[in-house]
Amino acid sequence: MTELKSREIRLTAYPKGLPTAETFEICEVDVPEPEGRAFRVRNIYMSVDPYMRGRMRQGESYVAAFEVGKALDGGAIGVVEQSNNPDFPENTLVMSSYGWREYFVSDGEGLRKLAPIEGASLTAHMGAAGGTGLTAYVGLMRIAALKTGDKVFVSAAAGAVGQIACQIAKIKGCYVVGSAGSDEKCKWLEETCGVDATINYKTAGNLTQALREKFPEGIDVYFENVGGDHLQAALDVMNVKGRIAVCGMISVYNADEPVPGPTNLTQIIGKDITMRGFVLGNHFDMAGDFYRDIATWIREGKIKWSETIYDGIEKAPEAFMGLFEGKNSGKMLVRLSDEPK
Numbered sequence: 001m002t003e004l005k006s007r008e009i010r011l012t013a014y015p016k017g018l019p020t021a022e023t024f025e026i027c028e029v030d031v032p033e034p035e036g037r038a039f040r041v042r043n044i045y046m047s048v049d050p051y052m053r054g055r056m057r058q059g060e061s062y063v064a065a066f067e068v069g070k071a072l073d074g075g076a077i078g079v080v081e082q083s084n085n086p087d088f089p090e091n092t093l094v095m096s097s098y099g100w101r102e103y104f105v106s107d108g109e110g111l112r113k114l115a116p117i118e119g120a121s122l123t124a125h126m127g128a129a130g131g132t133g134l135t136a137y138v139g140l141m142r143i144a145a146l147k148t149g150d151k152v153f154v155s156a157a158a159g160a161v162g163q164i165a166c167q168i169a170k171i172k173g174c175y176v177v178g179s180a181g182s183d184e185k186c187k188w189l190e191e192t193c194g195v196d197a198t199i200n201y202k203t204a205g206n207l208t209q210a211l212r213e214k215f216p217e218g219i220d221v222y223f224e225n226v227g228g229d230h231l232q233a234a235l236d237v238m239n240v241k242g243r244i245a246v247c248g249m250i251s252v253y254n255a256d257e258p259v260p261g262p263t264n265l266t267q268i269i270g271k272d273i274t275m276r277g278f279v280l281g282n283h284f285d286m287a288g289d290f291y292r293d294i295a296t297w298i299r300e301g302k303i304k305w306s307e308t309i310y311d312g313i314e315k316a317p318e319a320f321m322g323l324f325e326g327k328n329s330g331k332m333l334v335r336l337s338d339e340p341k
Contacts, residue, residue: 004031007313008071008101014057018254018324024317031103038107039083043336046099047075047126048320053253062279074099075126079340091340095125102313102336119298122339127331128164128305129294131280135247136165137290138283143245143276144221148173151215153234156225157195158185160331161247165223166195167303177214179230181326192304207233227251232262238273246277254324306330
């Protein structure tokens with residue numbers, strides 16, 4: 001009997017600045033036979049996400065650092081191919097945190113079975129109908145306390161979280177402006193997602209002035225994904241009692257040294273602005289409401305999404321690095337094998 005092999009991606013060293021191809025290595029390992037109540041999973045898709053950059057350095061954080069010389073991990077969708085576990089029979093689709101590898105053996109701990117969603121692709125479970133969508137939902141509904149009629153600005157609006165945040169805000173009856181890094185992405189946001197207006201931040205020139213033009217009545221809610229000049233500009237245009245939900249700050253993730261904060265941060269005092277960061281893992285109590293709402297919105301055609309998919313595990317490092325170069329529209333995924341027929 002031929003032993004099954006699995007390729008996996010490992011970290012060679014903690015990178016300084018933007019990770020390079022040399023930051024990663026691809027290795028081949030034996031896949032053990034499932035014993036006891038264990039089962040073997042073949043990964044179909046894996047996710048690469050900006051937060052993973054924070055795990056490529058030592059130090060205290062809300063999530064443990066990756067270990068050099070060991071396989072990385074992250075969200076993945078797979079199918080059970082061989083099973084001794086009646087709770088996870090063969091052909092069961094599962095969500096796990098065992099990405100960056102082609103196969104793994106599990107006893108079921110930490111895995112979640114996937115139930116079909118009408119009108120949604122399998123990959124949607126990793127994006128609009130998964131943790132990505134839940135992040136947008138939590139950030140708007142709880143952190144920003146979104147209200148009908150709010151004027152909402154979303155940075156990195158064509159990204160995985162941003163595009164869902166834009167559409168939830170529209171569904172809730174808000175005026176929405178999103179920023180993106182190309183005319184093509186801006187067009188997609190307006191024509192497909194129904195965003196009221198967009199800003200190509202690479203060609204807009206003075207971002208504060210661009211925001212003032214799009215928000216003549218000011219910004220009530222800012223969904224923050226970028227940081228840096230975006231935060232500086234948004235603070236200038238925020239209304240009194242505005243709310244900022246800080247989901248991410250991708251502009252500083254690869255900085256070698258601490259980056260100075262906005263020079264106008266004192267505006268949160270005079271404008272009585274609430275600015276709050278959040279980690280999704282602290283808000284899973286909202287998951288039930290989210291899954292109910294997102295299934296309805298998808299079924300009614302109110303939520304659209306885009307994906308960028310690389311093929312083959314060997315492309316995973318390239319896909320990850322592409323996140324910081326704006327090469328993705330929507331969720332960045334890597335296809336590791338074919339979907340079950």
